[in-house]
Amino acid sequence: MEAQPARTPEREDLYRRMAPANLTPLWEVLRSLITPEPKSPVQATLWRYDEVRPFLLEAGKVITAKEAERRVLILENPGLPGQSRITTSLYAGLQLILPGEVAPAHRHAQSALRFIIEGSKGYTAVDGERVYMSPGDFIITPSWTWHDHGHEGEGPMVWLDGLDIPLVQALDASFIEGYGHDAHPVTRPVGDTLARYGANMLPVDWKPSRPTSPIFSYPYARSREALEQMRKTAEWDPCHGLKMRFANPATGDHAMPTMGTFMQLLPKGFVTAGYRSTDATVFTAVEGRGRTRIGDRVLEWGPRDVFVIPSWARHIHEADEDAVLFSFSDRPVQEKLGLFREDRGNR
Numbered sequence: 559m560e561a562q563p564a565r566t567p568e569r570e571d572l573y574r575r576m577a578p579a580n581l582t583p584l585w586e587v588l589r590s591l592i593t594p595e596p597k598s599p600v601q602a603t604l605w606r607y608d609e610v611r612p613f614l615l616e617a618g619k620v621i622t623a624k625e626a627e628r629r630v631l632i633l634e635n636p637g638l639p640g641q642s643r644i645t646t647s648l649y650a651g652l653q654l655i656l657p658g659e660v661a662p663a664h665r666h667a668q669s670a671l672r673f674i675i676e677g678s679k680g681y682t683a684v685d686g687e688r689v690y691m692s693p694g695d696f697i698i699t700p701s702w703t704w705h706d707h708g709h710e711g712e713g714p715m716v717w718l719d720g721l722d723i724p725l726v727q728a729l730d731a732s733f734i735e736g737y738g739h740d741a742h743p744v745t746r747p748v749g750d751t752l753a754r755y756g757a758n759m760l761p762v763d764w765k766p767s768r769p770t771s772p773i774f775s776y777p778y779a780r781s782r783e784a785l786e787q788m789r790k791t792a793e794w795d796p797c798h799g800l801k802m803r804f805a806n807p808a809t810g811d812h813a814m815p816t817m818g819t820f821m822q823l824l825p826k827g828f829v830t831a832g833y834r835s836t837d838a839t840v841f842t843a844v845e846g847r848g849r850t851r852i853g854d855r856v857l858e859w860g861p862r863d864v865f866v867i868p869s870w871a872r873h874i875h876e877a878d879e880d881a882v883l884f885s886f887s888d889r890p891v892q893e894k895l896g897l898f899r900e901d902r903g904n905r
């Protein structure tokens with residue numbers, strides 16, 4: 559690569575005269591546009607649930623879910639201030655709903671995932687089918703499906719929202735529409751979709767009509783049981799422990815087209831080998847304590863904490879106890895575009 563060209567008076571004069579014609583020289587910006595490897599402004603950051611929760615409950619006192627539309631505290635990456643992003647391509651937030659509240663029905667082009675952090679007897683409804691939420695459940699709201707949330711239990715109900723907002727923003731493809739009523743009418747009984755598409759069978763003549771998994775709830779009890787069963791063979795991946803991805807049973811692809819979702823088990827005492835990949839990844843611990851080392855940064859995590867690892871940042875995980883981590887990233891997009899890279903080298 560040639561060195562950055564100098565700015566001479568003659569060149570500066572040319573740049574100034576071409577600017578009104580909406581022209582600008584590539585050679586002044588090429589080295590920052592195309593870098594030899596990913597150079598992300600994203601910072602490795604951890605949000606301790608103990609620190610976030612009081613703010614969330616305070617938000618519950620100053621605004622209702624209905625007035626807010628969605629009562630969410632955005633997990634904003636300190637490297638991307640004011641941008642409502644946790645990574646360059648993804649949005650994340652912690653959403654609170656209180657007993658008796660509703661978050662009104664709407665639909666948008668952006669896809670959403672929910673990962674349940676705290677509470678029970680809250681539900682989310684997708685196109686009129688309710689699914690009750692419990693900690694560790696992974697729930698999908700596909701692009702352009704009606705969704706509303708409610709809470710029939712006691713105590714706060716909190717979940718982690720992941721949305722592909724910045725991706726959709728980059729494509730200028732955003733749409734949102736209100737339903738006009740708090741809740742979409744109930745269209746199917748509770749459990750219908752999981753029975754229909756989530757029992758290792760599919761309706762005989764059914765063909766997928768969208769790229770998102772037909773299953774919109776992946777209950778923790780099932781994912782956890784699968785990990786527990788598999789640990790018996792002790793086939794640990796040096797970089798990941800035992801790591802699974804959530805799948806669309808109709809295609810075998812990722813459960814969502816824009817966000818990859820993963821669940822991994824790190825047994826007590828496990829220290830992973832160094833790993834980096836081009837998909838910046840958001841993690842939350844479901845069970846167990848440990849830490850993640852990224853360069854000279856150490857993120858100490860426990861249950862319900864959320865942390866983010868930037869693109870191409872080599873890291874290791876250390877589990878002090880049996881630990882279960884849920885994570886999500888834009889990996890499906892990168893894979894489809896032929897951009898996904900990983901480096902399993904140690905250091």
Ligand code: 1HN
Nearest residue numbers: 628630651653670705719721
């Ligand atoms: C949204 O619809 C939800 O449905 C959560 O719970 C977060 C952030 C931005 C735009 C729409 C939800 C959101 C959102």
